[in-house]
Amino acid sequence: MENKGLLFIPDISGFTRFVNEIEIDHSRHIIQQLLEVLINANNTGLEISEIEGDAILFYKFGEPLELEALYKQVERMFCEFHRHLNAYDSRKICQCRACVSAVGLTLKVITHYGEFTTYNVKNFSKLIGKDVIVAHQLLKNDIAQHEYWLVTDNLLQDTPPTGLATWMKWDASAKQTETGEIPFHYTQLSQLREELPPEPDPQLELSDKVKVVSVFKDYDVDIKTLCFTVVHFEFRHQWQIGLKEVNEVEHFLPGVGSRHQHVMENGQKIMMFTSSFYYNPEEKILFSETDEKRKSSTYYTITKAPDGRSRLILDIYIPKNPVRQLLFNLFERNALQANLRESLNRLEPIVKEMVLPLEF
Structure with a gap:
């Protein structure tokens, strides 16, 4: 031996x-x-x-x-x-x-x-x-x-x-x-x-897109508290209309490129990935999610609003396609816009009660 x-x-x-x-x-x-x-x-x-x-x-x-x-x-x-x-x-x-x-x-x-x-x-x-x-x-x-x-x-x-x-x-x-x-x-x-080369840009965002819906709401909280509430998946189902839960897919800390599954109340399961993130709490915080089939992207932009408040802007993008844009405007836009506005309203009591558990 x-x-x-x-x-x-x-x-x-x-x-x-x-x-x-x-x-x-x-x-x-x-x-x-x-x-x-x-x-x-x-x-x-x-x-x-x-x-x-x-x-x-x-x-x-x-x-x-x-x-x-x-x-x-x-x-x-x-x-x-x-x-x-x-x-x-x-x-x-x-x-x-x-x-x-x-x-x-x-x-x-x-x-x-x-x-x-x-x-x-x-x-x-x-x-x-x-x-x-x-x-x-x-x-x-x-x-x-x-x-x-x-x-x-x-x-x-x-x-x-x-x-x-x-x-x-x-x-x-x-x-x-x-x-x-x-x-x-x-x-x-x-x-x-x-000597290590810089990390390449993952190029996850929709390359040729058009904004089809935009809604916003101001909240009586600071920008970091609003960001913490919005980006953490464990709170998402409490305020986002139609969402039952968000499931972890890859067992590591979420970041740009990481995937997660949206389970909707109607039983539909949509695989999503985080496609961008920008963090500057003195100016704005932005992150986006894109579905795996690249049919749409949701951009969450958090900025400072007047009187010490913070603003959350939700923008929906779809690939630039005249026929797809026409169909969306005819059959989907109004319902989606109403749901997003109601989601922002449901977020208000949650974010007011949120206490940051750490320096974020």
């Missing part, structure tokens, strides 16, 4: 301690998604021993990987981690502290080679051994920065860590443990993040 191998620990950090229930829940969702991203980025046959809070303990028995192959694995995980965060930051809707600060999360990777064995607890293979303890102790060190790759000298095997990337600079250090000094080298990884 092999008892020597690689220990590989990517560790996420950067979140502060949240006390608000929504922020705690959202931070948990974000970390969960990032852990899945790291697991999916594993392409060197690493096995998972366990997920330890914000870190994953990977291992692989046998001879150590070549340093270049190991770096490619670190690079892949690091870049996928930050691509995911960049995408979420550019498409997020929620403005809680967890969601806003997520883009600042960091990743460090600890790699060590040593002796350890496995033991099974039901369906899980747990690791035991002195070097497992050493790898965990290395997570706490004197390195000032938070995004780095640490390689112990056990893994380097007297081979200097050079020639991997032109920007890479290595420093040597050591960790004092109960079993002695553990020498290691480390290098910063922030350059990889700076």
Whole structure:
């Protein structure tokens, strides 16, 4: 039975301690998604021993990987981690502290080679051994920065860590443990993040559209409270005429591109996706939803109104088509406009009683 191998620990950090229930829940969702991203980025046959809070303990028995192959694995995980965060930051809707600060999360990777064995607890293979303890102790060190790759000298095997990337600079250090000094080298990884290309525009909005209905109403609340009430799906059925519920389709935090299902009171089910979002509470907040068949889009625009009030404008767009526009004006416009106006009226008592549960 092999008892020597690689220990590989990517560790996420950067979140502060949240006390608000929504922020705690959202931070948990974000970390969960990032852990899945790291697991999916594993392409060197690493096995998972366990997920330890914000870190994953990977291992692989046998001879150590070549340093270049190991770096490619670190690079892949690091870049996928930050691509995911960049995408979420550019498409997020929620403005809680967890969601806003997520883009600042960091990743460090600890790699060590040593002796350890496995033991099974039901369906899980747990690791035991002195070097497992050493790898965990290395997570706490004197390195000032938070995004780095640490390689112990056990893994380097007297081979200097050079020639991997032109920007890479290595420093040597050591960790004092109960079993002695553990020498290691480390290098910063922030350059990889700076080299990532910007997130592409998802191009989800109707490209050639015409406005067919527009209604608005002013409310005696601030712009953030109105926004919070309108954008959160759990309140939507309480005020939108004809809507029974909104169901989550993808189990992650909603953002531009995420899908959700509108279940209507007549039994109809309509798949929708969030097609745009703009957040500037000093000026206006705008987001839109488009049905998956791209038959129509609803734009929710929230602006400041006179006397400290806030205004919600609902605009309905359909694809530009003379025949479709004529039929809509003849058979649909009046009923839809009446329903939207009544929806805005039903929103008033809900938004008046809304208390923001967090900084939004």
